[in-house]
Amino acid sequence: MKGFVSSRLHPLANLALLLVLLVATFSLSMLLIAVCSNLLFGVGLLEIGNVQQSPQYYPNGWGISMLSQGLLLLGAFGGAAMVMASLTGFKLADYFAPRRPVPFWWLLAAMVLIIASLPFMSGLIDWNAHVHFPAFLHDWEVKARELEEKAQVITRFLTRFTSFSRFLVALLVIAVVPAVSEELFFRGVVQRNLVQWVGRHGGIWLAAAIFSAIHFQFLGFVPRFVLGLVLGYLYEWSGNILVPMAAHFTQNAFQIVLLYIQQRQWSATAFDPDSTQALPWPMMLLSLIFCAALLWVLRRYMQAPQADELPTEMHTLSSGGIAVASPETPTAARTLSHHGVDITRENK
Template identity: 35%
Template sequence: MEIYKTQSTIAKKSNWLLSMVVTLLVTIGVLFLFQGLSLFLVVPLFELSLEDVLQVATGQSTNPNGRMALLIIQGLGAGFAFIVATLVIAKLVDKADMGFKQHFANFKFIPFLIMIFVIFGGMLFNTLLIDLNGNFQFPSFLAEFEQMLQQKEEELMRLTKYLTDFDSVQELLMGVLVIGIMAGLGEELFFRGLLQPKLHSYTGNMHLGVWLTAFIFSAIHMQFYGFLPRMLLGAIFGYLYCYSGSLIYPILAHIFNNTFTVVLVYLGKLGKIDFNIDEVDEASWPVALGGLVLLVICLKLFSEKSKPNLTHEKLE
């Protein structure tokens, strides 16, 4: 069960629409604020011109400091901004107790080991979802819409490749910090720590709360051709939290997933392994289905071994 205790009027079920609107507005405001602050910092820090900033933002910069600047923008304007938005909404708007002591008290070593196999099973099954989602074709009458999505996908992939095309170990470590740790911590605090317990309370259904949050989590990344695998990951993170009563599990799982991908990209660039982030290979059905079996079995085992020691009243 999620931990999010509040008696605030705005957070009550009867005010769900107002609560969601305020959550959205505060989050957008904080994200814009920290995006602006990050730009304010990197321009003088790396001596970037306005043209450099625009090229960095689109993944087309040839400036030797461009990638490091973009990583700082991502770290402050996304990862750290989600942390701040979560705390502002929880403490100042909902006046809620997120129960951080309970999160640590409910964390156990054996379920943590099981969690690794849960994520590994999810990764294997996701190869099938990546294949299906990446090769999805719209009917002919939606050709223009499909072309628009493909163009957006190409822009995002160009930015992703630029962001992860590390030229040094220092850039790799910065990538792990920003893409792995900061993104994992910030997004899990916001989506699983704040949004999921709200949606669980407002819908009255744990599973609906998990999957609605996972849907929103995937949608905000604005990447249609990666929507399904990202939503599955979001749902896995959500169930890890619900079954354990500890945000530590989904935070570590998210960090592990992102960091694993970042390291694979770097090893692929060095030629140590055959890995290309923009290629969608045909999935192996036996491997994917084996991953699904591993995911289901280990998630069930996780739910049995990670029952929370301490609980908290749910959002009213």
């Protein structure tokens, strides 16, 4: 299908268009949030901002905050990514997952990788939280720490699960929605175009930096940047957005589940999602070694040639990640290389 956006458009032009779409979907999402908030909680557009800033002081603060966060992430980021993919003329599955299906153990391995990385990541979190900026950035550092403290207060409030239904809502909004919407946006579109522009590694690293910076938690920039790198390489190697989605979901869901277990007093071990204390160095070292080995295994097997069984055509990836259409397809086959480059081939 021919799209409104040429597949030969420069990646920077694509990213500029994505930004325009993000502004549009953000505005529509805010309108939808206002309507739903008014219908469900009786809170109008002018009050929503105050509730989001200090939800703990409002009777319906928890519900409004969850509603706002879920709709904003899904509608703005997820919506912009899907509209961008549709404008290119690709089917969504072809755009975000040119290599499919993928072995289920890849998803499980990505989830295990995230859990195993937590001890090592605790060291990065501890270092980043206590790092000090140069003297000329002292005022900025003070403001950043104030924002971090305010964000921690809101996080503790939102992750206080007084019922099982609240736990399920939090799991949906904090784990499922970001895993879907942020991966579609940052890996599926942003990284895809950056890789086309500056190359594989440069694109992945730049996308990870944007992913971390846009969360506006600069005292946690480094660990989130490392997470972005892991998610970026998982997507680049696998060619399927479901793999980084599984890893991203695990990152958030594991903490939510631990919190719920602690709050139900099923475990005597205290867990603070905002803690910046590092675990013992032997655990961090073992975590780093195990994760490095698992990443090596995933890279080796994900980049091996695989047969991709699509509904309408067969594709095979070479060791370099190039999608090649089989001659059995009766019509023109549109495929993607690992750089996301559109390759069209007529079958005689």
